[in-house]
Each structure stands twice: as C-alpha cells, then as structure tokens.
Amino acid sequence: MSMRTVSLTLSFCISINMASQAVENWDQFRGPGEHGQTETKGLPTEWGEDKNVAWKTPVEGKAWSSPVVWGNRVWITNANPKGTELSVVCLDKSNGKVLYDKLLWKVEKPQFCHAFNSYASPTPVLENGLVYLTFGSPYTACLKASDGEVIWKRTDFTCDHFRGAGSSPILYKDFLILNFDGADHQFVVAMDKKTGKTIWNTPRSVDYRDLDANGKPKRGGDMRKAYGTPLIVKTAEGRDLLVSAGAMALYGYEPMTGKELWRVETIGIHSTSCRPVAGHGLVYATMGFSKGLLLAVRPDGKGHVNKSHVAWQYNKAAPKKPSVLLHGDLLFMIDDGGVAACLDAKTGGEIWKERIGGNFSASPILADGRIYLFDENGKGTVIAAEKTFKVISSNELEAGCMGSPAVSGDLLIVRTKKALYGIRTR
DSSP, rough: OOOOHHHHHHHHHHHHHHHHHHHHHHHHOOTTSSSEOOOOOOOSSSOBBBSSSEEEEESSSSOOOOOOEETTTEEEEEETTTEEEEEEEEEETTTTTTTEEEEEEEEEOOOOOTTHHHHHHHHHEEETEEEEESSSOOEEEETTTTTTOEEEEEEEOOOOSSSSSOOOOEEETTTEEEEEEEEEEEEEEEETTOOOOOOEEOOOOOOOOOOOTTSSSGGGGGOOOOOOOOOEOOOSOOOEEEEEEEEEEEEEOOTTTOOEEEEEOTTTTOOOOOOOOOETTEEEEEOOOSSSSSEEEOOOOOOOOOOHHHEEEEEEESSSSSSSEETTEEEEEEOTTEEEEEEEEETEEEEEEEEOOSSSOOOOOOEETTTEEOOSEEEEEEESSSSOOOOOEEEEEEOOOOOOOHHHHEEEEOOOOOOOEEOOOO
C-alpha cells in the first residue's frame, strides 16, 4: 500500500470518526454546530407517554437548562425552586439511569428569580472529559465529567440578574466565554478554561437611555437585562468574530481580546434570550422582549453600524425566546405565541406564516428535513423544513418544555418540567 493510499485512508477514517462524533455528541446549547441541527436520520416523528419512549427519568427541582451529551452520558444542571441548592445531574444515555446527582453550591441568599425563569437555566458546554457550567453570578465551574469533581470554580462575579440568569457559556480555543447582562452590570468575560482565571472582561458600551430624573434605571433594570448566548462566526476576511446579543444592542467582538468592533443598537427594543445563527455572509439575531425583532447583519463593520450593515429586518413573527433555524436559503422560526414562519434568508421576504398554537420557550431543532417544535404545555409538533407549510405530526407529553431538546444518534432527548426523556423509534 502506498503512503498516499495510507494517507487517504487515514483521512477518510478520521473524517468518518469526526462525523460519527458530531452525530453522537450534543455538546452545548443548540448542539455541535451551534445552530440546532443534526445530520442524524431516523429520529421519531411520533411519540407519547406510551409510544417510542425508550426511557423516562423523573427530575426533581425547577430548572430550564437544556440537556447536553458526550459519548454515553447526558448532563443537565438543576436547582431547587428557592435557588438555595445548585446541582449537576449525569445520566446514562442508554437507559436514563442517574449516574451521579451532585450538589455543587449552596446559596444563602439567592437573588430574585421571576417565576417564569429558574435558578438553573443556562446550559452546560462539554469537551472530552470536562463539563463547564454556570448558574450566573452565584457559581461558574469546570468539572470532571467522570464523577463531577470540581476542577475550578468562580463565585466572585457581580451581576444582579434581576429576573434570573439565562446565558449559556461557550468554548473558544482556550477560553470559556460568558455573557453577564444584569440590572447593575453588563459585560462579556473570557476565562482561561483550564484555571477559570479572567483573561478579558469587556463592559457593554450602549447607552440604555433608561435613567429617571433621580439617575436610577426605570422599570428596575429590565431595559439592561438580557439572557442570550454568544456565537463565534467567521468573517469574509477569514477572521473569527464573537457575536453577542445584549440588552438593546447586538455586538461584534474580537474573541482573543474582547475588543468591541461594532454594534447594532435597538434602543427601546430590549433584551434577548436567543442564540444567533450565521450564513450567507450574514448573522441572524433576534432582539427584544417587548417587541420581537429579527436582524440580518453583515458582520464586517466597524463602530455603530445600524445604517451601514443591517441587510434587512423582520418583526411580524419574530421570536423573543426560541432561536431561529437556518436551512439552506430558508430561515425557520416559531414565535413565543405559537406562530411559525419561513423567510428567504437572503432577503428577509416572508414565504409563509402559520399558527401552530401554544406558547414556546424551547428552541426548535432540525433533522432530516424535519423541524421539531416543543411547547410549554407538552405538545410536540413536527413540520416539514420546506417552502410549503406542512405539519407531519402532533404529539403529547405530560409536561412541557422550557429548555431545548438534544439529539444523539437516533435518540431524541427531551427535558420537560418534570422529567428527562429518551425518545427513539421502536
């Protein structure tokens, strides 16, 4: 066998292994591609409490973080309803058995958390052998995946989350990057993923224009709050860019230094909990709890780029909490009130808009040309990822979803308010 043949064979095997790993591991909020999609085929389109449920594990407490998967293990964070106990749970993916349920931190005086939110809403991020997780300002840590042993932790961040934390961490090279957008402080921080030490800390630069005559924030700080998760994108020039949505602005940062490169301001349209997606030379980000707004932004600007780099915007059925899906030339979304829409990703033109019903917080996922939508009451709807609206199936579980589902192989992993499910076609 020639060296060239060996090299090609090795490359092919590595490619197959990486593809297999990508399908099996769901390592962060919205999965390995950071966009809510998987190449997996054969996921079930029908399920119920007595149909296609491979396993079901009750989960005590109140927590809206999404499940993440590495190898044969699934992780979720958890908290008691009062927020005094913060924990991590690891399960066997094959049968749902709890491998460990570890109390990580006790909070003597938890911050206020709105009843709609939870004290464990941010989703962990994984790499081989390690689990990185956060509960916002009270606790951020790196754990050994094998047994949950704490490698390092941070309990010193100051941020009044006001209505609870929601931003999930991401990994970039040797950094763990996290948004903190509170009523008092708003910043993005990069930590050394090996030690937890701060590498850079960049305050948000936007003027919120929300101070009253006494110099205090109106509405107690809502106009400064955000719950979004950042995204690394590649610009046309080939450089990495950190895109991060805060309250009243979408920002582009240099990820190695934290330097702000540009921002799009959305004064009056505040907050977000969605994660952006990127494609076609654009970044798509939804902004606003008071009024949903979807922006398509060219990510190569400098300074204040509202007039120069916003390609188009859409507000008819733009979600406030569920993130959007980019599939080819199409953008799909479900707004908080159950209206689904499909747009032309290049122009923003509306192709269709249909009411599915229900209320939504979970981000949709896409697999094998199908979009999976999970509402807050237990309904799971599967629709076609096509230019023509088509409902494939409608299903029910006993409780609804606040966190987003994960996929590993042919297993659909769904966290409801009461349990974690492994759903597989039987």
